[in-house]
Amino acid sequence: MADDGKPALPPYPEMIFTAIDTLNDKNGSSKAKISKFIESKHGDLPTGHSMLLSHHLNKMKDAGELVFSKNNYMRPDPNSPPKRGRGRPPKPKEPLPAGYVPPPPRPRGRPPKPKDPLAVAAAKAAEGLPKRRGRPPKKAARAAAPPPAGAKRGRGRPPKVKPAVAAVGA
DSSP states (O other), X not given: OOOOSXXXXXXXXXHHHHHHHHHOOTTOBOHHHHHHHHHHHOSOOOTTHHHXXXXXXXXXXXXXXXXXXXXXXXXXXXXXXXXXXXXOOOOOOOOOOTTOOOOOOOOSSXXXXXXXXXXXXXXXXXXXXXXXXXXXXXXXXXXXXXXXXSSOOOSSOOOOOOOOOOOOOO
16 A cells, blocks of 8 residues: 555554543443544545444454443453353363373274175185176075975966865755
8 A cells, every 4th residue: 555645544443442442431332432433533434434343343342352231332341250152161181191192083984894704815816817797696595595396487476376165065
C-alpha cells in the first residue's frame, strides 16, 4: 500500500479496546456504540467495516479478551476465574519415564485371518505354472459324494408324489 498522506488505521482489536475504555460504561458497550465511536474517530474506514467489526468482536469474545453480556461487550474482570470450555475436562497426563519409547500404534481395521500352511505351500508350488484354460474343476469334497443308486434324475422339478389310497370297506 502506498502512503497517501493519510494515517494508517490501527488494528481492529486496538480500536475496539480504545472504544470500550473511552466509553467506560459499567454495563459494557454495545456493538452499535463501539462502531459509532470508531467511525467518529477514524473517518476513512473500509467498506466492510460492520462485518470486520463483528468478526473481530466474536474472535476476541471467543479468545476471552472480551466478555459478552446482555448484548454488551466489556473487558473481563481480572479477579474472575478463567472461563472453562464445554464438556468434561481431560484427565491430567502422567509424565513418561526418561528413555521410554512408546510402542507403534496398532494398524487400522480387522486383523487378517491366519493362513493355512498347506494352501500357502500349494500356491507357491503352482506359482511358476501357467494358469489352465477353462473352468476350474470342482472341489474334491463335493465330487467324493456318489450319486444316489436309484434311477437317473431328469431335468426340472420332480413330480409331486401322491399317497396311495387304501381301498374303502371290504
